Amino acid sequence: MNIHWNDCKKILCIRLDNMGDLLMSTPAFRALKESFQCHLTLLTSAAAAPVTADIPEIDQVIVFNAPWVKHDHVATPETYQQLVETLRKEHFDAAIIFTVYSQNPLPTAMLAFEAGIPLRLAYCRENPYQLLTHWIPDEEPLHTVHHQVERDINLVAFTGAKVMSTKLSLQTHETHWPAIIKKMRLYGADHLKPWIVIHPMVQDAKRQYNFYKWVEIGKQIIAHHQCQLLITGNTGEEADAEALKEAIGEGAINLAGTLSVAEFALLIRKSPLVISVNTGTIHIAAATATPVIVLYALTNLQHTPWRVRSEVLYFDVPPSLQSKNVLLQYAYQQIPKHQLKKATVENVLKAVNKLLQPV
Template identity: 20%
Template sequence: MIQTAFLGDVVLTTPLLQALRDRFPAAYLAVLVIPGTREILSGHSGLDEVLVYDKKGRDRGLRGIRLIVRLLDEKRFDCCLLPHRSFRSALLAFAAGIPMRIGFVQSLGCLLYSRRVWRDPSRHEVCRNLQLLGPLTPDRSLDRAVPTEKLWVSSDTEDPEWASRYLAEHGIHPNDRVIAIAPGSVWATKRWAPDGFAAVIDGLIVQNKRKVVLLGSHDDRPVVDEILKRCREKPVDLSGKTTLRQFAAVLKRCELLITNDNGAMHVGVAQNIPVVAIFGSTTLSLGYGPFTDRAEVVERSLGCRPCGKHGYSECPLGHFNCMKLITPEQVMTAVERMIQAPPQGL
C-alpha cells in the first residue's frame, strides 16, 4: 500500500490494513509512508514492513522517485492499494511494475491503475478506503455502514510506564483527571480562536478540577504560545516536546481530547478516548469526522461551510464566522456531556 499523506490520512488507513490482514493472513504486507508517520504504524499486526519515502528530503526529485521505484521493484509486490490519490503515488506503483494497482477513479493518476474503484463522497474516509479491497474479495461486508475495523496507532514507547512518569514530572499524578487539548492545524481556517481555548482551559482547571495538557507538534508552537498568553490558569504545555508515539501514549492516559479537525483528533479516536472536535471551514459531510460514537462535534450552521476540502490560510469571505461564532460555553457544554457519559462498554 502507498499512503504518503499526513498523519490523519495514515491513521484513517489503519482499518484497511487490518481488513487486509484479516482476509489475507499469509500475505506479506508492506506500506510506504513519509518519515513523519512511520513510527505511528510500527508494531501494527497487519504489517510486515514499513517502507519510507522521504519525498521532501533525502528522496526528493526525480532521483528519489527512481530510488523508490527500484525499491518497490526489488520487493516484487503482486498488488498495490493506493488510498492516497496523488499522481506521484500512482506513478511509483506503475513504474515499479506492480501488476495489480488498485486506486480510486477520482485520483489524478487513475489511468495508471489496473483496477479503479468509485470513491463514494457520501461515505466516511475509512469506508471509502475499505472499498479498495473490492477487486480483491467478493466480501459484501465492505459495504457495511459501520465497519468493524477500528483506527489504530502505536503508542509503544521504550517503557510502558513512560507516560505516567513523564506526566508526574509535570505535576500530573495517577489520580488526577486529565483533559488533552490539541489546538493546532496546518490550516488557519481549521483553528479555533486562542481566546476560546484559553477560556475553556481556565474553566476546566477552576470549575471542573481537571489537569489540562496542551499537545501538538513544533509547528503548533505559535498557536500554543498565543493560548498560553491568554490563560489565567496554566495548563501543562507538552506541544513540540513529544514524539508521535509519546503523544499517543499521553492521550491514552487522558479522560477526553478537545481538538480542532486535525490529525490529533484521529489519534485520540484510535486511543479510544472521547473527543470533542471543533469544526470550522470543514464539515462532517466531507467524510473525515471522528470515526467513533464517543465524539461530539462543535460547529455553527453556515451556508458557506464547507468552503474547501482542507482549509485555507484565511477565510475566503473575510468574516471567519465559522470559528468566530463558536463560544467557549458551546465547547464546555459538549465537554460536560462527554465527561458525564458512561465509559464505553457499560
C-alpha cells in the first residue's frame, strides 16, 4: 500500500510518558492538524490522559500503560495484544512516535508494525529496518540537544507539516472557577486576597527539593509579600503537603489532592506566580502564560519552561539517585554545573521579587 504523508487523514500520535511531556508535544500536534486537516488520535498513558480533554488538537484518546515506560501499572501480554487489535481496527494511515532522547522507540514501533499501520515515523539511534518506514537518526545527546518542543516539531516537520505557532496548547474553562473558590474557602484560602502557588512534591525522588528550604522559602514569601501560599499536589501527596503547611505556618494553605487537572490548570492561569519542582506543573504554567520559578534537578535539562517568563534554578541529584541510563549519564557529565544558577533560598526569593514585577 503506497501512501504519502499528504494523503494521511487518520494519524496516530504516540506519547506514552507523562503529562508534561505530552504538553510539550502539542505544537507538533497542531502542525499536523493544520497541515493535513487530519483526524488525530493520541495513544498515551493513564498519567497523561487527564489533560487530554483540554488539548483541542486531539480528536480521540486511547490509554495504554506500556511496559517499556516507567509507571506503577502492571501490563500483561493480553492487554498488549488487545491494544494491537484495537489499533488495527482503527485503520490508521500513519503513526508518529514521540520520545525523549533517552527512550528507545523500537517497542512502540513494533506495536505500530503489528497493528498494520503503513507509515511509521520516529527518532531512532540504531537502524530500525522495517519497523519504521521513516527513520530520523537520533543525534541527541551525543552531538546536539534540543528543547523537547523543538525536538517534537522537528519530528513532524519530516512529514512536511508546517509549524505556524509553537505555543503549548491547553484550554482552561472559567466554568470551573466557582468550584475552585469553594475549595479554596473550605481549606482556609481567600480568593479575593493575593496568593502564590507552590508545587513542592514530585513522585520521582531525585527531583525532590529540600523540605527545610521549602519551609524557609514559604515563610519568607508570606512575610515579604503579605500573600497566601497555596500548596498544590496530586492525590496521595496530601500528607506531605500538610506537613509542609504546618511547618510554614500562618498563610500556608494545603490544596493538595483537592483539584481536578482542569481546575488546577485554571488556578495556575489565574495565579501571578508558580514555584515548582520540574514536573508537569511547569508546563501547565507555560501553556497558560503564567510566570514560573523552577527548582530544577539536574536531569533532563531540555524540559525547561517553554517561552514563558521564568527563572530556572538548579540543584544536583544525589549519586545514589542518578540515572543508570548511559545517555542520561553522558548528558549529566556535559552539564556546565558551575555556570548554572543554584536553587538556594536566596536565589528563589530574588526570583520571586523579579517575576512579581510588572513587565
